[in-house]
Every structure is written in C-alpha cells, then in structure tokens.
Amino acid sequence: MTETRPFVEIRHAKKSYGSLEVLKDINLTVDRGEIVAIIGPSGSGKSTLLRAINDLDPLTGGEVILDGTQVNKALPHRQYEKHINQMRQQIGMVFQHFNLFPHLTVRDNVVMAPKLLKGISEDAAQKLAEEQLAHVGMLERIDYYPSQLSGGQKQRVAIARALAMKPKLMLFDEATSALDPELVEEVNQVMKTLAQEHMTMIIVTHEMEFAADVCDRVIFMDGGVVVEEGPPTVVFQNPTQPRTRDFLRKHLSQYEKEK
Amino acid sequence: MDVDLILRVYPYFLEAAVVTIELSVLTILLGLLCGAAGAWARLSRFALLRFAGAAYVSVFRGTPALIQLFLLYFGGPQVGIQLDAFEAGVIGLGVNIGAYMTETMRGAIVAVDHGQGEAARTLGLSRAQSFRKVVLPQALRLMIRPLGVNINAQIKGTALVAAISVVELTYTAQRYIGSTYKPFEMFLLAGVLYLIIITVVGKGISFLDRRVRLQ
Numbered sequence: 001m002t003e004t005r006p007f008v009e010i011r012h013a014k015k016s017y018g019s020l021e022v023l024k025d026i027n028l029t030v031d032r033g034e035i036v037a038i039i040g041p042s043g044s045g046k047s048t049l050l051r052a053i054n055d056l057d058p059l060t061g062g063e064v065i066l067d068g069t070q071v072n073k074a075l076p077h078r079q080y081e082k083h084i085n086q087m088r089q090q091i092g093m094v095f096q097h098f099n100l101f102p103h104l105t106v107r108d109n110v111v112m113a114p115k116l117l118k119g120i121s122e123d124a125a126q127k128l129a130e131e132q133l134a135h136v137g138m139l140e141r142i143d144y145y146p147s148q149l150s151g152g153q154k155q156r157v158a159i160a161r162a163l164a165m166k167p168k169l170m171l172f173d174e175a176t177s178a179l180d181p182e183l184v185e186e187v188n189q190v191m192k193t194l195a196q197e198h199m200t201m202i203i204v205t206h207e208m209e210f211a212a213d214v215c216d217r218v219i220f221m222d223g224g225v226v227v228e229e230g231p232p233t234v235v236f237q238n239p240t241q242p243r244t245r246d247f248l249r250k251h252l253s254q255y256e257k258e259k
Numbered sequence: 260m261d262v263d264l265i266l267r268v269y270p271y272f273l274e275a276a277v278v279t280i281e282l283s284v285l286t287i288l289l290g291l292l293c294g295a296a297g298a299w300a301r302l303s304r305f306a307l308l309r310f311a312g313a314a315y316v317s318v319f320r321g322t323p324a325l326i327q328l329f330l331l332y333f334g335g336p337q338v339g340i341q342l343d344a345f346e347a348g349v350i351g352l353g354v355n356i357g358a359y360m361t362e363t364m365r366g367a368i369v370a371v372d373h374g375q376g377e378a379a380r381t382l383g384l385s386r387a388q389s390f391r392k393v394v395l396p397q398a399l400r401l402m403i404r405p406l407g408v409n410i411n412a413q414i415k416g417t418a419l420v421a422a423i424s425v426v427e428l429t430y431t432a433q434r435y436i437g438s439t440y441k442p443f444e445m446f447l448l449a450g451v452l453y454l455i456i457i458t459v460v461g462k463g464i465s466f467l468d469r470r471v472r473l474q
C-alpha cells in the first residue's frame with residue numbers, strides 16, 4: 001500500500017503566527033533512504049517546516065504523512081497524545097543546542113526513552129547504549145554527564161539518543177551551528193555514516209559544502225516558500241532562480257572569507 | 260545583663276523552641292503540599308485551574324498573614340470552624356507560606372530550558388513522562404535554594420502564632436517578660452534560639468543544594 005506513496009509527504013503546509021505567514025503552501029516529498037538538505041536565509045521558515053514534521057510546531061493548514069500515516073491528525077486530546085507519541089518514536093530529531101538531559105549520564109540520556117517506551121530490560125538497555133554510543137564514537141564517555149563533554153561530543157550523544165529509538169526518519173536542525181569550527185567535522189562525520197547506512201534524513205543546514213557532499217537533494221526556501229529544489233550539483237552550480245543565486249553568492253563568499 | 264536569670268529560664272525556652280520547631284516542620288510540610296498543588300494548578304492546561312492557582316497566590320500573598328490567622332482562629336468559629344490555637348497556627352501559616360511556595364515552584368519549573376521538555380517529547384515521551392523524568396528532576400534542583408528562602412521566612416513567621424497564644428518561643432519570651440520585667444534578656448534568648456534553628460536549617464539546605472546541583 002505504501003509502495004506507491006512517498007515515504008514523507010508534506011502537502012499544502014501552512015503556518016502563521018498571527019498575521020505573519022511563515023509557511024505558505026509548502027509541498028514536499030522525501031523518498032525512503034533519501035537525504036534532503038533545506039537551506040535558506042534566516043527566518044525563511046526552515047526550522048518551522050522541520051518542526052512541523054513531528055508536530056512540535058503544529059501546522060495551521062495542510063498535512064504531514066510519514067510512511068502512509070498522517071502525523072498531524074486532528075484528534076481529541078487524549079487520542080492525539082497517544083498517536084503523536086507513537087509517531088514521534090519513529091522520528092528522531094537533533095537540535096542546534098543538543099538539549100541533552102543534564103541530570104542524566106550519557107548512558108541514561110541514550111536509553112531513558114527506550115526503557116520507558118519499549119520496556120526493555122536493564123541488560124538490553126546496557127547493550128543498546130553501548131551499541132549506539134560506539135556508533136557515534138562516544139563509548140568511552142558512557143558514564144560521563146553532559147556537562148563534562150565538548151559541544152561536538154554532546155551532539156554525537158544527542159544523535160545516539162535519537163537513534164536509540166530506531167527511528168525511520170531523522171531530522172537535523174542546524175546540528176553543527178552551535179559548535180566551534182574545529183568540532184563541526186566530527187558531527188558531520190557521524191551524519192555521513194548515517195547517510196551511508198541509508199537513513200532517511202532531512203537536514204536544515206548553513207553548510208553548503210556539507211549539503212553538496214552528503215545530500216541527494218537540496219531545497220532552497222525563502223519567505224516561507226520552496227523557491228528551488230534539485231540535486232546539489234544543479235542547485236549549487238546552476239540555480240535557475242535569482243533569489244537562490246543571491247543567497248548562494250552571499251553564502252559562498254562568506255564561506256570564502258572564513259577560509 | 261542578668262545571666263543568672265537566663266540560666267534559670269532557658270530550659271523553658273528550650274521547650275518552647277521545640278514547639279517552634281514543630282510548628283515550622285508542620286507549616287512547611289503543609290506549605291510544600293499547597294505549593295505543589297498551586298504550582299500544578301498555575302501551570303495547568305485548564306484555564307479554570309490556572310485561575311484558581313493565581314487567585315490563591317494573590318489572596319494569600321496580598322493580605323497580612325496575621326489577618327489570615329486571626330480570621331481563621333477568631334472568625335472561624337462563627338462559620339463553624341473550630342480549631343485550637345496550634346491547629347489554627349499550622350493551617351493558617353501553612354496555607355499562607357504555600358502561596359509563596361507556589362510561585363517558587365512554578366518559577367523553577369518554567370526556568371527549566373524549554374528545549375528539555377521538547378527533546379523529551381520528540382523522543383515520544385508523553386507530557387507526564389517528560390515532566391516526571393526530565394523537567395521535574397531539573398526543577399527540583401533549581402527550587403532548593405529559593406524554597407530555602409521561603410523556609411527561612413516561615414521559621415521566623417511562626418512567631419505570629421504568639422498572637423493567638425500558642426506557647427512557642429516568642430510567646431514564651433513575652434510571658435517571662437511579664438513576670439521578670441527583663442525584656443532585653445528574654446528577647447535576646449529567644450532571638451539566639453531562632454538564630455540557631457535557622458542556621459542549622461540553612462546549612463542543611465545549602466548542603467542539599469550542593470549535593471544535587473548540576474554543573
């Protein structure tokens with residue numbers, strides 16, 4: 001049944017804050033295993049769109065469908081809660097500021113949700129923590145607290161925490177923007193590994209090079225609409241829209257300057 | 260200063276200090292209970308509960324504790340509430356300090372970074388789970404110090420029940436002044452005992468705070 005449908009489908013997504021229209025009829029599909037970058041100037045609605053996918057910022061119109069199931073269903077409160085918790089277990093999210101739980105060790109950050117929601121045993125939890133932390137190269141820090149980690153290490157643990165729920169889809173909202181430049185690469189590396197494992201990912205990023213390198217498709221947003229989308233080679237090298245060219249010129253020159 | 264007199268009466272003051280401690284413990288426990296309920300109401304999804312919580316806070320913080328106490332103890336019988344002085348003291352002051360604790364607890368809960376609850380919800384935790392496992396443990400750590408301020412105020416605040424003749428420290432000091440005419444010694448003695456209680460409790464709270472503080 002889901003064969004013919006896209007894996008992630010965003011239909012006529014609209015979002016307003018009062019009279020401010022932040023998303024204006026966005027339509028977007030993502031295939032299973034596809035890696036999509038969302039780029040665009042500040043305030044263009046990238047985060048809002050990403051956060052609409054797991055209904056963290058509910059849309060004011062339109063729908064989000066994951067693997068044949070509508071995420072943002074209109075349901076009575078209790079039913080909605082049950083439904084959305086079920087959906088969110090399948091959607092991992094990584095934040096700019098990590099949002100690790102400071103009162104828990106790295107291990108417990110990773111296994112708290114699987115223990116609570118999947119009722120796994122202590123043994124299974126320990127194994128899961130080790131497996132996920134090894135995956136992001138953080139196994140030696142399993143007994144540390146978040147405050148004892150660098151930004152890059154925190155973000156890698158945050159990724160492990162999301163992956164421990166075995167999500168079908170991963171959302172990244174500027175996962176490396178808060179990091180010191182020398183720590184960006186270690187997080188990018190982890191994301192590249194996920195890409196090789198064919199994790200479906202939607203990545204909001206300011207790093208054009210990373211997007212070009214890792215993503216199958218780039219989506220350029222501006223003013224709450226998708227202005228242009230296509231493979232990175234096309235969007236970055238031959239953008240058709242003036243707004244895209246404008247953005248890229250600024251961003252690439254900024255990038256050059258930083259170098 | 261009449262040291263002999265102090266040495267003669269201080270055992271009675273110690274007994275009174277025990278009553279002050281009992282009053283403190285009971286009012287603080289009741290206050291914590293009311294504070295938790297108040298904070299829960301203030302942060303509820305339901306407007307009616309939020310309103311009730313806000314009304315509780317503004318009424319009890321907006322009138323003198325002494326008036327509340329008198330209303331309960333002297334006015335109560337008129338509307339069928341019969342309490343002895345000690346009971347009235349515990350209930351009156353406990354509910355009063357609960358209003359302050361409501362704000363302390365609410366403040367600590369909303370001070371927890373919004374991203375924390377969000378991260379928990381993103382993993383699929385329910386509201387209740389994310390509150391219990393993520394927000395509350397951090398809020399509890401944040402509220403220890405400000406609750407310490409409320410507790411400090413409440414220990415001193417137990418002196419108000421002297422006005423309804425509960426035989427605690429302040430009342431005892433006044434009574435011995437009546438028979439000895441030595442207010443300096445009597446108030447000094449009472450003051451020192453308050454200071455000891457408050458210092459010990461304060462140290463305990465600082466210790467607890469250091470133990471559980473997040474870096």
Ligand SMILES: Nc1ncnc2c1ncn2[C@@H]1O[C@H](COP(=O)(O)OP(=O)(O)OP(=O)(O)O)[C@@H](O)[C@H]1O
Pocket residue numbers: 017020022040041042043044045046047048049
């Ligand atoms: N809670 C809110 N209330 C009002 N306006 C909001 C709210 N959240 C976001 N906005 C507005 O929505 C618009 C889009 O915000 P969004 O965070 O999605 O942008 P973005 O593309 O992620 O930007 P950035 O690159 O700076 O992260 C902005 O104009 C922002 O001010």
Ligand SMILES: [Mg+2]
Pocket residue numbers: 046047048
């Ligand atoms: Mg953003």
